[in-house]
Amino acid sequence: MIPHSKPTLNKEEALAVVDVINSGYVSQGKVVERFESDMARYIGVKGGVAVNSGTAALHLSLIALGIKEGDDVAIPSYICPALLNAVNYTGARPLLIDINPDSYNISPADLKKKLTKKTRAVIVPHIFGLPADIKDILSIGIPVIEDCAQSVGASYKDKKAGSFGHCAIFSFYATKVMTTGEGGMVVSNSDKILENIRDLREYDHKANYIIRYNYKMTDMQAALGISQLKRLDSFISRRREIANLYNNRFSNLGIAIPKVYPESEHIYFRYVIRRNPPLSPFTKGGMKVGLEEDLKFFEDNGVKCMRPVFKPIHRYLTPPPSPPSQGGDKWGGGFPETDRVWNELISIPIYPSLSNDEVKKILKVAEKWWRIKIE
Numbered sequence: 514m515i516p517h518s519k520p521t522l523n524k525e526e527a528l529a530v531v532d533v534i535n536s537g538y539v540s541q542g543k544v545v546e547r548f549e550s551d552m553a554r555y556i557g558v559k560g561g562v563a564v565n566s567g568t569a570a571l572h573l574s575l576i577a578l579g580i581k582e583g584d585d586v587a588i589p590s591y592i593c594p595a596l597l598n599a600v601n602y603t604g605a606r607p608l609l610i611d612i613n614p615d616s617y618n619i620s621p622a623d624l625k626k627k628l629t630k631k632t633r634a635v636i637v638p639h640i641f642g643l644p645a646d647i648k649d650i651l652s653i654g655i656p657v658i659e660d661c662a663q664s665v666g667a668s669y670k671d672k673k674a675g676s677f678g679h680c681a682i683f684s685f686y687a688t689k690v691m692t693t694g695e696g697g698m699v700v701s702n703s704d705k706i707l708e709n710i711r712d713l714r715e716y717d718h719k720a721n722y723i724i725r726y727n728y729k730m731t732d733m734q735a736a737l738g739i740s741q742l743k744r745l746d747s748f749i750s751r752r753r754e755i756a757n758l759y760n761n762r763f764s765n766l767g768i769a770i771p772k773v774y775p776e777s778e779h780i781y782f783r784y785v786i787r788r789n790p791p792l793s794p795f796t797k798g799g800m801k802v803g804l805e806e807d808l809k810f811f812e813d814n815g816v817k818c819m820r821p822v823f824k825p826i827h828r829y830l831t832p833p834p835s836p837p838s839q840g841g842d843k844w845g846g847g848f849p850e851t852d853r854v855w856n857e858l859i860s861i862p863i864y865p866s867l868s869n870d871e872v873k874k875i876l877k878v879a880e881k882w883w884r885i886k887i888e
């Protein structure tokens with residue numbers, strides 16, 4: 514079975530971690546500091562503060578922007594629940610926004626429409642490695658946290674994603690573009706935000722008491738991060754190479770491929786294909802069947818594919834109590850693009866360690882799947 518995702522790790526990285534262990538200093542120290550400055554330089558911002566997850570990075574970013582109970586924070590519905598958790602940790606209210614149906618990123622038009630007087634921040638993920646329309650969102654004038662958990666190394670108008678917002682967060686979870694096992698970072702050009710987050714990530718040896726956290730990264734993780742960052746550009750090149758192979762073959766077959774935006778440089782954290790339209794639904798014995806069936810087809814043929822977002826956020830929540838004013842579903846038609854995309858997108862394996870033979874196999878299985886569909 515070709516796995517859906519896999520970290521790219523080597524012996525030198527293992528040795529870098531061993532060096533930290535041999536030094537006898539394994540918690541947050543000088544290696545973390547170096548990882549922070551290496552990342553800040555790579556992204557092109559003033560500084561970074563490493564933490565133990567992308568979720569912790571989001572949580573501390575929200576606190577540093579002064580978010581509290583009574584505030585609204587806008588987030589897209591089509592994303593993992595980490596964003597919902599981070600907003601809920603602060604006591605603020607999540608304000609869910611629909612997506613652009615072609616880029617899958619948060620829709621600036623829907624954001625403008627749903628904005629409330631209490632909206633104090635927006636979290637903008639650059640989903641699947643493709644930068645969102647960040648300039649348009651910044652022009653609204655509310656503080657922006659860029660969520661680069663899926664897009665480290667991507668760029669927008671020749672500047673790295675993560676250098677536009679008030680601050681930006683990264684995740685270094687095992688299957689992300691670069692990894693420290695678990696881990697995260699906040700980067701910013703604001704000394705005030707960076708100092709605040711540096712203070713909040715650890716609780717000991719403080720003159721005063723306020724609620725602080727234990728969100729520290731260890732030097733062992735940072736050693737891995739430093740090595741992965743050195744290889745990041747080569748990881749991205751390989752991802753783009755594989756995406757090109759997919760694009761070429763799929764365009765010839767008529768499978769819809771990811772849309773290209775001239776201002777955005779995609780890093781293909783995920784490569785997604787749409788099962789619908791122009792596809793007719795997968796049919797079995799004359800019956801229409803859903804996306805689960807497509808995923809099963811790939812799995813039965815040795816390729817693990819997944820929904821790129823397990824479940825949209827609005828589907829975890831209780832719908833608003835008022836009767837739907839428009840649209841057909843219990844959400845009043847509030848997230849039509851999110852719902853449609855959720856039912857249509859299939860994420861196929863893409864990562865630097867995929868061999869050319871594995872890529873060929875994936876293409877072969879995808880072609881077989883497609884031919885059955887268009888029969």
Ligand SMILES: Cc1ncc(COP(=O)(O)O)c(C=O)c1O
Pocket residue numbers: 565566567568569592593595596638660662663684685686696697
């Ligand atoms: C867009 C986005 N934001 C935040 C996170 C949270 O990161 P972590 O798992 O490191 O807490 C993820 C992780 O999957 C993510 O995809």
